[in-house]
Amino acid sequence: MDFEQLNIKAKAHLASPNDFTFSEMYREATKLFQRMNRVRITCNRVGDDNDADELLDKVIMKVIAKSPDNFGAEMLRSIRNAQLDFFKTERRRRTRYELTIDAGSPNSEVADGDDKYPIETEIINKQRKKEADQRQLIDFLSDPAQVDEDTTRIVSIFSEFPSIRALAKALGLHYEYVNRKLRKLSRRYDANRFGDLNDYLAS
Known part of the structure; x- marks a missing residue:
């Protein structure tokens, strides 16, 4: 893999950080x-293209902050490590989710009384589902794989800005990075179930 152009553009950005030099480096990366x-993220059926792109964005931001001499080589090493971390984290998250669903399932005692007390059974089942949903929400908001520090910052103030570009500039982040964070959050957060996410993350 030829890193010559990427290293040139990374050095240009480090020498004169601005939107143009960052975009040039970002496009090359x-x-x-x-x-x-x-391909690596999706072939294991653990994540999709959006997950992969979000991971790449994280790595770009992390590596550029290190100001390495060989930006391309450091990118390749960091991507491989980030992929391994992603697979581990995603599998743990899925295991927790499955356990939460099992814990929220109606027990056999309630099932035995379905015919005799349908209304009471329905109320109990709804309450248990609500409790299971609440546990999922707590897991969601406390899981760094779902809501990291940057995402929390983005969501907590996004309503104060007229556009993603304006928000990104205020946070000192690239707009595409912010855009992907919001897309990932919207795919995994169920607003119909949990309500407005901003209510939970606003400072």
């Missing part, structure tokens, strides 16, 4: 790593 990263 995406061109080199996006397809490879997507």
Whole structure:
């Protein structure tokens, strides 16, 4: 893999950080790593293209902050490590989710009384489902794999800005990075079940 152009653009951004130099570096990094990263994430059926792109964004932001001499080589190493972490975290999250669903299922004692007390049974089942949903929400909001520090910052103030670009600029983040964070959150957060996410994350 040829990192020459990427290293040149990374050095240009580090020498003169601005939206233009960042975009140039970002486009080159995406061109080199996006397809490879997507294939690795999706072939295991653990994540999708959006998960892969969000992971790549995180790595780009992390590596550029290190100001390495060989940006491309550090990117490749960091992506491989991030992929392994993603697989471990996602499998743990899915296991917790399955356990939560099992814990929220009606027990056999309630099932035996369905015919005799249908209304009472329905109320009990709804309450148990609500409690299970609440546990899922707590897990969701406390899981760094779902809501990291940047996502919390983004959601807590996004309503104060007229556009994602304006929000990204205020936070000192690239707009595409912010955009992907919001897309990921909207895919995994059930607003119909939990209500407005901003109510939970607003400072």
